[in-house]
Amino acid sequence: MESQKNTSQLVNKTSKSEEDEEEQCCANTSGEKNDKQEPSSPKQGDFSDPVYKEIAVANGAINRMSRDELRAKCAELKLDTRGVKDVLRKRLKNYYKKQKLMHSPAANGNSDVYFDYICVVDFEATCEENNPHDYLHEIIEFPMVLIDTHTLEIVDSFQEYVKPVVNPQLSEFCVQLTGITQKMVDEAKPFHPVLKRAVSWLQKKELGTKYKYTFLTDGSWDMGKFLHTQCKLSAIRYPQFARKWINIRKSYGNFYKVPRTQTKLICMLENLGMQYDGRPHCGLDDSRNIARIAIHMLKDGCQLRVNECLHSGQLRSVPNTTPIEGAPAPQTPKKRD
């Protein structure tokens, strides 16, 4: 079988050459590795099955390959050859794992991504240069980008600007950073009606009813800070559907085993061999670029699990042993009593 042939070729190959210099777009200051792993793809398979020994042997061979060898192997297997060494390694390991498990009764086949859709959100908010500690950020752009996890494509997007009410005047710094002008927010609606329209957009897509979905953000601030603060300011109950999400920085660091210093948006893109497309700090462009990273990770075999949540207003990690479930259907936002 082609896949088995490829695996044995790989295992027999041992690199005697020195490993290439790591190609990194960001300084690896700490050298610290994050050992937490994305869950392995088999659904509670029998790990005593010899297939896992074979996977471990293939992984060992991949670990000994130079970057050029990794790229050549990816090319031979018709896999994407872009990305730094950590990325190429992970891509190859997942490829072989998938191939091995497909032919093994031990794992019950490979588990595909659980969600039908992943909704990327990247809020922009009022700010000042070196935001004072107690600065009250108000959301000024509400963008969403929807990924179909079956076709691995961006299928739709939503964008509205939002009128801030506590600090209606944008700082010059904020305008320069986000590209959002005073006129854009003056002409926008306040947060409550914008959230209502965002919810009806999600409802029309039948998310949480017909389809399983979850939210994905770049870091913890979008839900943990911006949405949480904004709901308080607008006297709206924090929406149930946004209580849990995927923080892609965590997923990326754990999956490709890179330190957190390499999980900034531009850095993640560059390490995957891509360039930022659009205007940085435009919420919609940020969301699209985050979606491109998520799609790349799904193609590389990452399961992308929910890993953060808000509990009584406090940010918490969701352990990867927690059973996967989709976000609840979005409900029209309710005012606080």
Ligand code: AMP
């Ligand atoms: P981002 O998603 O990186 O565009 O950031 C979201 C929001 O965080 C921005 O709209 C700002 O409110 C704030 N922010 C991001 N970068 C900075 C910065 N360098 N200085 C001050 N605030 C920032």
Ligand code: MG
């Ligand atoms: Mg942004």
